[in-house]
Amino acid sequence: MDETRLELLGQVAVWYYEDKLDQAEIASRVGKSRSMISKMLNEVRELGFVETRVNYPLRRDAGLEEGLCESFGLEQAWVLARQRFDNTEDSTLRLVGKLAAKCLQSRLFDGIRIGVSWGMAVEELVQAMPRIELREAEVVQIIGSISYGGSPSDGSELVRSLSGKLNANFRFLPAPLIVNSNTAAKSLLDQQTIRDTLNVARQVDVAVVGIGTTHPSLSTLFTSGYITEEDLEHLSTRGAVGDVLSRSIDRWGREIEGGFNERTIGLELAALHSIPSVIGLAGHVLKAEAVLAALRGGYIDTLVTDYATAHQVLDLQTSTKTMHEQERGA
Incomplete structure (x- = not known):
């Protein structure tokens, strides 16, 4: 084309x-028919001259946000309001990701260090993040990789993509997420590159973490092939309801001892308490128990979720308090 x-x-x-300008006005300016202008507009879209981006405002539920902050001492809660038209699981997760991107944008500054875990909700956040020209920023992978096949929800891919959008440097954690033995885990954690990356991860300004569940259909650890359904059942019998940083926790937010928690390569759960801002993401009502556990453990200070999940989290917390009060009164 000339x-x-x-x-x-x-x-x-x-x-x-x-x-x-409408197509008739353009046709008059260039001396062509309106149908020809229509064809030309189709051509510019096919050539990639035009990008379409829908930026309608996301509705939030202020009542649920206030309830979560009061119940768990959160710095902020961002709750996607009930959707009137499209409330499918995929749509909800995508909108939670967009809401989380807005949350992260509100905390950006030049020189920021951002720690990134992995998962589908974090992937949606990264996809929704617009291009922002930061100076001297860095994005850090804070847990090992789930695969070497370039999965879009893997930590290394998310770090690469987010750093590109923010004009930031990036730092990978060159290790698998879970290894076969405690000995192998210790050997990897003794490597200088991994030690250095984890030291930087402990000093990030903001960490973005997904909240996992033991439900097989929603467990990224299971769907990625790291653990089996039998492993999930075993974790459940030991009291696990979900995971943060791929480390299993019980309903009170306590880390499950032993198992693959000790074979996981990445930032420790306790390190989250020292990070100034930790944004937790979850976009499905079946994750409510895991979200509640993460809140009880104090691992996050900001929660981004949807209406149904937030409502269920508060209901679970209320029912637990009621049960304890009844037990004390008995």
Whole structure:
């Protein structure tokens, strides 16, 4: 395609999309028919001259946000309001990711260090993040990789993508998420590169973490092949209800001792208490018990979730308090 044609297509795109001229006005300016302008607009879209981005405001539920902050001492809660039209699981997760991206944007500054875990909700956040030109920022992978196949929800891929959008440097954690033995874990953690990365991870300004569950259909540890359904059942019998940083926790937020928790390569749960801001993400009502456990453990100071999950978390907390009061009164 010659330069004259490209220039004409570009000018038509500017008139239509930026100057808001209708097709009849553009046709008059260039001496062509309206149908020809329509074809040219299709052509500019096919050539990638135009990107369409829908930025409608996400509705939030202030009542649930206030309830979560009061019940758990959170710094902030961002709760996606009940959706009137499309409330499918995929749509809800995507919108939670967009809401989380707005939450993270509100905390960005030049020189920031951001720690990133992994998971589908974190992936949606990264996809929703717009391009922002930060200076001297860094994105750090805080847990090992789930695969070497370039999974879009893997920590290394998310770090690479987010750093590109923020004009930031990136730092990978060059290790698998879970290894076969405690000896192998100790050997990896003794390596200088891994030690250095984890030391940086402990000093990030903001950490973004997904909250996992023991439900097989929603467990990324299970769907990624790291653990089996039998492993999930075994964890459940030991009291596990979910995971943070891929480390299993019980309903009170206590880390489950032994098992693959000791074979996990990444930031320790206790380290989250020293990070200034930890944003936890979850976008499914079946994760409510895991979210409640993460809140009880004090691992996050900001929660981003959806209406149904937030409602269920508060209901579970209320029912637990009621049960304890009844036991004390008996």
